[in-house]
């Protein structure tokens with residue numbers, strides 16, 4: 480299959496939901512072999528079957544990407560089934576909303592594990608094969624929350640600030656081995672995560688009305704718009720784009 484990712488093998492964490500799903504679909508259409516790593520409770524299996532039936536090549540490996548053993552085993556399986564991974568999209572993540580002074584240590588550990596430690600575990604497992612294959616592209620889903628604080632989101636913002644810097648530091652350490660690493664920083668997206676975040680913020684008194692959202696970013700971002708930005712960074716069109724933070728926020732952070 481020809482396309483902008485022809486010949487590439489893409490591993491997408493959280494690839495069965497939200498923007499991860501949009502990226503799985505787009506990357507498969509653009510010719511990549513796609514490995515979806517997502518939770519056992521996700522729709523990953525059905526999605527991989529559908530993408531294959533549509534003429535692409537995809538597999539699903541049920542994985543909690545915050546668990547080191549599961550990540551090691553999943554990456555090995557992907558390499559055996561599809562070949563060396565040349566595109567890694569570290570997308571899986573979740574939210575915590577609540578007053579900072581009520582944040583428990585277990586909330587901190589859980590969010591940092593799912594949002595940050597997962598990037599460390601998956602990237603560490605994937606890079607040796609990617610380097611041996613001659614190089615590749617790492618994408619890390621950060622957020623506007625990596626640079627903008629929101630009340631009730633100290634923990635989430637901290638985790639996204641770490642993702643933001645993780646992408647940048649990897650780019651510097653691995654540039655000489657032909658690895659590009661970039662962060663994607665979306666604004667509010669119309670996914671399960673985005674809608675839940677808005678609801679939770681409202682429950683905690685940070686009431687973001689539709690008018691406010693309109694003022695900040697015009698409208699909710701569509702998951703496909705994040706996937707298209709990811710496609711650019713994953714593809715050879717971005718051959719000299721390394722260590723960048725690509726904001727997909729319709730000017731939210733520019734204002």
Ligand SMILES: NC(=O)c1ccc[n+]([C@@H]2O[C@H](COP(=O)([O-])OP(=O)(O)OC[C@H]3O[C@@H](n4cnc5c(N)ncnc54)[C@H](O)[C@@H]3O)[C@@H](O)[C@H]2O)c1
Pocket residue numbers: 492493494495496497498499516517518521542543544545570571572573593620621622623664665666667668669670671672673674676
């Ligand atoms: N939705 C937004 O408004 C928004 C904005 C900026 C950044 N983001 C970032 O995008 C990412 C996901 O957002 P989305 O909107 O696509 O969300 P989503 O909730 O629709 O999808 C997230 C996917 O990740 C999977 N996942 C969660 N924990 C996992 C784990 N431990 N192991 C494996 N898979 C796991 C879920 O099952 C789901 O399929 C997060 O990193 C989030 O911080 C979202």
